[in-house]
Amino acid sequence: MEQLSLFDSQSEHSLSSAMAPLADRMRPDSLEDYIGQEHLLGKGMVLRQMLERDQICSMIFWGPPGVGKTTLARIIANRTKSAFVNFSAVTSGIREIKDIMKQAEDNRAYGVRTLCFVDEIHRFNKAQQDAFLPYVERGSITLIGATTENPSFEINAALLSRCKVFVLKELTAENLTDLLSRTLKDRRGFGGTDVRMDSDLLESIAVFANGDARTALNTLEMAVLNGEISEDGSITVTAETLEQCLGKKTLLYDKKGEEHYNLISALHKSMRNSDPDAALYWLARMLEAGEDPLFIARRLIRFASEDVGLADNQALPLAVAAYQACHFNGMPECNLNLAQTVIYLSLAPRSNAVYRAYETAKADAVSRLAEPVPLNIRNAPTQLMEELRYGEGYTYAHDTQEKIARMTCLPESLKDRRYYLPTEEGGEGIFKERLERSRRFRLGEDLQPDPAKQRPDP
Secondary structure, eight states, rough: EEEEEETSHEHHHHHHHHOOOHHHTTTOEEEEEEEHHHHHHHHHHHHHHHHTTTTTOOOOOOOTTTTHHHHHHHHHHHTTTEEEEEETTTTOOOOHHHHHHHHHHHHHHHHOOOOOOOOOTGGSOHHHHHHHHHHHHHTTTEEEEEESHHHHSSSSHHTTTSSEEOOOOOOOHHHHHHHHHHHHTTTTTTTTSSSSSSSHHHHHHHHHTOOOOOHHHHHHHHHHHEEOOTTTOEEEHHHHHHHHHHHHHOOOOOTSSSHHHHHHHHHHHHHHHHOOOEEEEEEEHHHHHHHHHHHHHHHHHHHHIIIIIIOTHHHHHHOOOHHHHHHOOOOTTTHHHHHHHHHHHHHSSSOOOOOOOOHHHHHHHHHTTTTTGGGGGGGGOOOHHTTTTTTTTTGGGSSSSSOOOSSOOSSSSTTOOOOOOOSSSSTTTHHHHHHHHHHHHHHOOOOOGGGGGGGGOO
């Protein structure tokens, strides 16, 4: 837990800053130096106006790592002339919270506001989060929580209702390139050293950082420290040096967090849109980040029925085969099994008729749970059931020439209901013809030769 106020020693702060990592040294002190989040801090934007009017309320900053959540909280504390308390949800407990809250009450008595910043607030349990409630309600503190997880799921409703949620976006490559260029010139960075580095290398770092300013600055620091030192004291960073520093990119991916669902959604919707290139990219993003291939295979099985259905009868068996292949091979060998299936499903004829049929039937089933089974399709294993006319009027379809019995199998109130509405896509056109013949016959029409038998089954 770190506590800073307006009365801290500037010399001590300067000494510690000189020894700090580059990412800490380059932390901006004002909105003018702050990079990114223009949708919140641009001219006329809501958070900018709140700061300019000094009308700060408790808030939650939700966004990926390295986008400036802690930095923005510190800037707010400086602008509002508040004592700044930095909590870590990993190391702080209820006792520490209560101690700081007592000091905040004392500060309030002297007219000094206290801004409590809680990093990774989603890691606090319910009791720890609840400990802030009375102080937030009384205005003893202004709480700013930072989280990489969706606040709707990770923060208590009572606390969340008293905070304004601001979504911080990952920084763009342009944002990060600007930051890195500034760092090479700034005295807090490498402004006192002659660093020779091509602009395209800065752009490479910016892309590698994936929206994370801390990663970008740490990578730049490593590259400069490992650069070639000339006799005149200048440092040259080459492409070879940078490549060694970058190593393998670590993908931002939490297999239990929101990004997990974002990526599987991207894969599913790319396949649905018949875009195998996009689908392969999202598949690779998940697999290379360590996703369980069996989870992906299960989603492909679902897709085969939900989005392809009877338009291509090979889709479901192929998806099931991919699941079995993942069992047999494991990673990394099963990546091609999944890739093959993803490409096939992306380019297969598309029909969601099966999905729509079940959803419509489910809605009727849930709203009409008391609908009785028609007597003609009930079993009659006992004499009493026969006397009650169970099974009366039932016709065994195989005993008919048409292999279809003229009887109703739905409850009386639903006898004209149609759930499965096949399309003409792929092989589903054959099922559409067969379904229409069956319905016409059950309604009393004579059957004509089945045109579907003139061509192979789908």
